Amino acid sequence: MTIPENEKQPLKDLEEWEEDLLVRYPDPETSKTKAEYRDYDNPQRDTVREFYRLNHKYQTYDFVEEKERNFLKFDKKEMPVWEALEYLNTLVDDSDPDIELDQLQHLLQTAEAIRADGHPDWFVLTGFLHDLGKVLCLFDEPQWAVVGDTFPVGCAFSEKIVYPEFFNDNPDLDNVNFNSRYGIYSPHCGLKKVKMSWGHDEYLYQMFKDYLPEPALYMIRYHSFYAQHRENAYDHLMDDHDREMFEWVKLFNPYDLYSKNPVPPDSEALKPFYQDLIARYLPPVLSF
Ligand SMILES: [Fe+2]
Numbered sequence: 224m225t226i227p228e229n230e231k232q233p234l235k236d237l238e239e240w241e242e243d244l245l246v247r248y249p250d251p252e253t254s255k256t257k258a259e260y261r262d263y264d265n266p267q268r269d270t271v272r273e274f275y276r277l278n279h280k281y282q283t284y285d286f287v288e289e290k291e292r293n294f295l296k297f298d299k300k301e302m303p304v305w306e307a308l309e310y311l312n313t314l315v316d317d318s319d320p321d322i323e324l325d326q327l328q329h330l331l332q333t334a335e336a337i338r339a340d341g342h343p344d345w346f347v348l349t350g351f352l353h354d355l356g357k358v359l360c361l362f363d364e365p366q367w368a369v370v371g372d373t374f375p376v377g378c379a380f381s382e383k384i385v386y387p388e389f390f391n392d393n394p395d396l397d398n399v400n401f402n403s404r405y406g407i408y409s410p411h412c413g414l415k416k417v418k419m420s421w422g423h424d425e426y427l428y429q430m431f432k433d434y435l436p437e438p439a440l441y442m443i444r445y446h447s448f449y450a451q452h453r454e455n456a457y458d459h460l461m462d463d464h465d466r467e468m469f470e471w472v473k474l475f476n477p478y479d480l481y482s483k484n485p486v487p488p489d490s491e492a493l494k495p496f497y498q499d500l501i502a503r504y505l506p507p508v509l510s511f
């Protein structure tokens with residue numbers, strides 16, 4: 224499938240999607256109300272809407288398979304983890320330097336919040352690396368094929384997914400194999416049998432699946448699956464094991480969303496700790 228150039232980058236930067244999540248799911252622990260986050264009616268809303276229009280139109284079952292064939296070969300680039308994080312940081316949008324935190328800062332803040340709560344080292348490492356899959360953006364992928372809420376393909380799209388009306392443009396809606404409640408799946412078949420829309424979550428899960436404990440892999444693979452971990456829209460595909468593992472996904476989510484702080488962490492001071500943690504679980508060089 225060829226994607227028109229003008230349908231690739233609707234957002235000013237990837238953070239616009241994450242900021243929008245805070246409007247949808249405000250932090251219940253703080254006094255911040257929806258109004259204190261960016262105004263829901265501001266012009267950024269239009270770019271986020273456009274982002275979801277494209278995401279829901281193009282994320283078909285075939286599209287996901289095409290991306291899997293291309294990216295799960297991991298033949299694009301070899302990088303040590305820290306170098307990959309620095310590479311990811313070239314994504315930062317510098318038009319707004321006072322308020323934008325770069326990717327490394329978001330990862331450190333997430334991981335440090337997990338560490339401060341005394342969680343196991345693999346959980347801290349998961350917080351530190353959960354968005355590394357966003358390097359896809361540097362391989363010239365459209366923003367809506369890297370970030371955004373993820374959802375199952377191969378079965379009906381839930382009304383609980385954000386902007387469900389945009390699925391009217393998705394060709395899978397007219398495919399009789401895919402457009403019923405269960406589609407190609409069966410009741411409670413388990414998510415391991417379910418193909419998700421393509422993005423940084425699935426890509427990093429596939430890269431790390433032999434190295435991290437299973438709860439960490441669930442957190443990485445499903446952290447953008449808001450339709451399930453916040454809305455329970457796909458209970459009918461989940462098995463008992465998924466339900467157990469999603470307790471970890473739910474535990475992880477607030478660290479991802481609510482650890483953002485305008486004070487940047489001292490990445491140089493923290494580097495030795497995280498380098499050591501990386502070496503405990505991952506090979507020295509990763510294939511992207
Ligand atoms: Fe993410």
Ligand SMILES: [Fe+2]
Nearest residue numbers: 329353354479
């Ligand atoms: Fe994140």
